[in-house]
Amino acid sequence: MSFVNYFENNFSEILDQTIEHFQLTIVALFIATLVGSLIGIFIARHQKLANPILSVVNIIQTIPSLALLGFFIPILGIGAVPAIVALFLYALLPIVRNTYTGILQVDPAIKEAAIGLGMTKSQQLIQVELPLSGPVILAGIRTASVINVGIATICALIAAGGLGESIFGGISLNNVNMILSGAIPASLMALAFDGLLGIVQKVSQKKPAVPLIAVVSIFVLSIISVWPDTKTDKLVAGFNSEFIQREDGFVGLDKLYGLPLEIREMEIGLMYEALRIGEVDVIDGFSTDGRIKAFDLKLLKDDKGYFPPYFAAPLFRQETLDKYPQLENALTKLESIISNQKMAELNSEIDQSHKDPQLVAQEFLNSIGVKANFIEDDDNPDIIIGSKAFTENYLLAYIIGQLIEAETSLKVSLKLGFGGTKLLFDALNTGEIDCYPEYTGTGLLVILQPENEGIKEILHNRNEVYKYVKSEFQSRYGIKWLPEFGFNNTFALMMRREHAEKLEIESISQLSQTLNK
Amino acid sequence: MIRFEGVKKAFDNHIVVNDLNFEIKKGESFCLLGKSGSGKTTTLKMINKLVEKDSGSILINDQSIDAIEENSLRRRIGYMIQDVGLFPHLTVEKNIGLPLKLGKKEKEEINSRVQELIDQIGLDQSYLSRFPSQLSGGQQQRVGIARAIANKPELLLMDEPFSALDPILRDQMQSDFLHIEELKGITKVIVTHDINEALRLADRICILHDGEILFIGTKEELLNSTNSIVNDFLGTDRLFMRFKNLTIEAITKNLYSETEAISDILELEATSSAITLLNTDIPFVRIKGNKEVFKKDDIILNALKDQI
Numbered sequence: 001m002s003f004v005n006y007f008e009n010n011f012s013e014i015l016d017q018t019i020e021h022f023q024l025t026i027v028a029l030f031i032a033t034l035v036g037s038l039i040g041i042f043i044a045r046h047q048k049l050a051n052p053i054l055s056v057v058n059i060i061q062t063i064p065s066l067a068l069l070g071f072f073i074p075i076l077g078i079g080a081v082p083a084i085v086a087l088f089l090y091a092l093l094p095i096v097r098n099t100y101t102g103i104l105q106v107d108p109a110i111k112e113a114a115i116g117l118g119m120t121k122s123q124q125l126i127q128v129e130l131p132l133s134g135p136v137i138l139a140g141i142r143t144a145s146v147i148n149v150g151i152a153t154i155c156a157l158i159a160a161g162g163l164g165e166s167i168f169g170g171i172s173l174n175n176v177n178m179i180l181s182g183a184i185p186a187s188l189m190a191l192a193f194d195g196l197l198g199i200v201q202k203v204s205q206k207k208p209a210v211p212l213i214a215v216v217s218i219f220v221l222s223i224i225s226v227w228p229d230t231k232t233d234k235l236v237a238g239f240n241s242e243f244i245q246r247e248d249g250f251v252g253l254d255k256l257y258g259l260p261l262e263i264r265e266m267e268i269g270l271m272y273e274a275l276r277i278g279e280v281d282v283i284d285g286f287s288t289d290g291r292i293k294a295f296d297l298k299l300l301k302d303d304k305g306y307f308p309p310y311f312a313a314p315l316f317r318q319e320t321l322d323k324y325p326q327l328e329n330a331l332t333k334l335e336s337i338i339s340n341q342k343m344a345e346l347n348s349e350i351d352q353s354h355k356d357p358q359l360v361a362q363e364f365l366n367s368i369g370v371k372a373n374f375i376e377d378d379d380n381p382d383i384i385i386g387s388k389a390f391t392e393n394y395l396l397a398y399i400i401g402q403l404i405e406a407e408t409s410l411k412v413s414l415k416l417g418f419g420g421t422k423l424l425f426d427a428l429n430t431g432e433i434d435c436y437p438e439y440t441g442t443g444l445l446v447i448l449q450p451e452n453e454g455i456k457e458i459l460h461n462r463n464e465v466y467k468y469v470k471s472e473f474q475s476r477y478g479i480k481w482l483p484e485f486g487f488n489n490t491f492a493l494m495m496r497r498e499h500a501e502k503l504e505i506e507s508i509s510q511l512s513q514t515l516n517k
Numbered sequence: 518m519i520r521f522e523g524v525k526k527a528f529d530n531h532i533v534v535n536d537l538n539f540e541i542k543k544g545e546s547f548c549l550l551g552k553s554g555s556g557k558t559t560t561l562k563m564i565n566k567l568v569e570k571d572s573g574s575i576l577i578n579d580q581s582i583d584a585i586e587e588n589s590l591r592r593r594i595g596y597m598i599q600d601v602g603l604f605p606h607l608t609v610e611k612n613i614g615l616p617l618k619l620g621k622k623e624k625e626e627i628n629s630r631v632q633e634l635i636d637q638i639g640l641d642q643s644y645l646s647r648f649p650s651q652l653s654g655g656q657q658q659r660v661g662i663a664r665a666i667a668n669k670p671e672l673l674l675m676d677e678p679f680s681a682l683d684p685i686l687r688d689q690m691q692s693d694f695l696h697i698e699e700l701k702g703i704t705k706v707i708v709t710h711d712i713n714e715a716l717r718l719a720d721r722i723c724i725l726h727d728g729e730i731l732f733i734g735t736k737e738e739l740l741n742s743t744n745s746i747v748n749d750f751l752g753t754d755r756l757f758m759r760f761k762n763l764t765i766e767a768i769t770k771n772l773y774s775e776t777e778a779i780s781d782i783l784e785l786e787a788t789s790s791a792i793t794l795l796n797t798d799i800p801f802v803r804i805k806g807n808k809e810v811f812k813k814d815d816i817i818l819n820a821l822k823d824q825i
């Protein structure tokens with residue numbers, strides 16, 4: 001399907017996302033302009049405070065956006081509010097800094113003339129300093145707007161909507177058209193903001209920006225007033241974009257069970273916290289996640305056997321295995337060694353006890369009689385191991401790496417935290433990395449995406465799936481599935497235990513009954 | 518009009534102005550002359566409270582400025598600085614009208630006053646809609662003057678008003694300044710480091726040095742002062758200063774009747790070492806007011822020099 005077709009078919013959704021994106025950006029930008037310019041004026045008047053305040057604003061800018069959003073969940077929950085707060089904070093720096101420098105760069109002779117004419121402080125500010133620093137302040141707002149349009153994409157990961165839904169959905173589904181349908185409107189919006197504010201900036205050099213600011217304020221206030229109310233009586237689900245979009249994710253699940261949930265799109269690592277604090281009621285977690293126990297979550301039984309098996313195993317380039325024949329032998333030590341419960345424990349040690357994943361990996365290997373050590377960075381590694389961006393996959397990568405170094409003389413280097421199956425698999429396929437831990441179900445449904453009907457027959461059979469992906473990967477890509485670790489980290493719907501018990505929900509069928517009452 | 522009584526000012530323990538006592542008369546043009554660091558600008562700025570004095574009192578029309586709120590004080594006093602400080606985002610009309618607007622004057626009143634002022638400073642009506650960046654340096658200066666006197670202040674403070682201009686333009690501006698009708702009634706306090714400017718613009722001159730008054734008096738008194746510190750201050754320019762203020766008459770002498778007549782006023786060019794008379798072939802000259810007539814040649818002029 002061409003991009004144009006995709007765009008036409010999904011136009012109303014893209015339009016909705018664009019509007020959401022614009023709302024997030026403009027509201028945050030407006031508040032940041034108000035607050036930022038006030039802070040800028042304040043520190044221009046109290047210069048002793050300028051450096052400390054600018055440093056704080058600067059530091060905010062260096063916090064990774066996803067980390068900041070995650071930090072907000074316990075305080076502000078999910079959705080538009082924390083997204084706007086985060087965007088506001090990112091927009092502050094350029095506005096504060098430019099207001100400050102803008103006011104300071106006003107010619108001292110002009111300031112002296114203003115004072116000499118008997119202008120009060122506020123008259124000086126409104127009639128002289130602000131109009132003269134207007135273009136510089138506007139340049140700051142312009143920078144902030146472009147930053148905001150960019151960061152607003154990430155807000156899709158905390159259910160704030162926007163064009164990030166298409167972008168992240170597209171990345172997880174490897175759907176280029178979908179990525180473009182988010183990325184192109186986002187770029188155009190950034191350009192439009194930049195261009196529009198550029199014009200305002202030019203005009204304001206001749207005329208004071210006050211009337212324009214007034215117009216913008218009215219505009220923004222009207223937008224805030226039509227801001228959708230997101231309160232709902234329904235049960236709210238927090239799903240990641242991959243799960244929402246995929247045929248074998250929620251789409252199929254809904255067909256099978258019938259689940260009229262109110263869905264919020266969220267980043268996978270942030271869902272558990274959102275569930276714990278009650279921002280959402282159901283999430284699509286992983287059955288071995290360490291937080292299930294720690295947060296006292298209830299796994300809903302997949303009583304109709306919908307979710308395919310996701311048994312983890314190391315995935316290697318055949319080329320690498322041929323080059324270092326000792327590898328395969330060494331890795332047999334990991335065959336069927338980790339149970340579901342063990343994996344959940346190991347994950348919990350990292351997520352809840354905050355132990356170093358390297359240490360957890362080392363202790364685990366020691367417990368099975370391997371004298372493992374921490375992996376040091378090496379400039380000329382023999383093997384490069386990759387991982388996805390969640391705890392279990394990090395840990396598995398460390399375990400594989402430490403085992404290789406303990407059992408062979410090969411040097412290992414790690415490239416951890418790839419943001420999506422497709423990116424990671426492409427890295428493996430092109431030889432950028434030699435190995436990463438993958439799950440059989442993902443290999444089948446995300447990478448191979450077989451379209452023949454026969455696949456449904458084997459979809460719920462653990463051994464058949466393993467056999468199928470092993471032979472297909474070997475023949476198609478020259479990539480080998482080594483023996484499985486032993487645990488099945490499948491998707492699972494989960495709820496807060498007390499909530500599930502109160503509603504008397506044990507299984508997905510019961511959830512469906514509750515929802516359809 | 519203005520009286521300084523024991524005024525002192527120090528910045529970080531460094532005394533800038535020490536115990537100033539003097540009076541500026543109503544309507545006069547009063548120059549504060551001094552080198553940089555002499556305290557002349559500080560003295561000026563204490564009058565409109567741009568600089569807060571440490572002790573002593575400054576009285577305007579016998580009222581202490583301490584009793585007047587600073588912004589209302591400043592609105593009563595015209596103020597002009599070296600860089601003019603026109604507001605670049607406002608038109609000439611808005612710039613000139615601003616003090617009136619701050620004084621909450623009616624729109625019509627502001628308009629007619631602005632018209633009046635633009636005429637006085639010799640600019641065309643079409644300049645009203647221009648921005649300062651579209652004016653020449655001299656035009657900006659004139660607009661600056663118009664703005665400073667828009668409120669019809671009794672007092673105008675000028676801090677190195679023409680120092681940033683090139684010599685030819687400065688000369689022109691000084692001349693224009695002397696001819697603006699409205700300025701004639703206003704008491705003017707002018708800060709300058711340029712003795713020529715002081716001699717040209719001032720009725721009385723006050724020389725400041727290290728925060729103290731070296732001399733205070735009219736320009737004639739200054740040029741004739743025998744005070745050694747003043748001499749030092751004037752330095753080698755003194756001869757030039759004094760000649761410049763003399764009028765040399767060319768004399769036609771009738772040798773038979775011993776009568777004489779003034780035939781011309783001569784231009785005189787003097788440096789610190791030599792004096793030359795220009796534009797004449799008449800052989801006799803005389804300093805105006807003197808009896809003695811000299812033959813015009815360098816020797817005689819040297820004698821002239823001794824005379825003064």
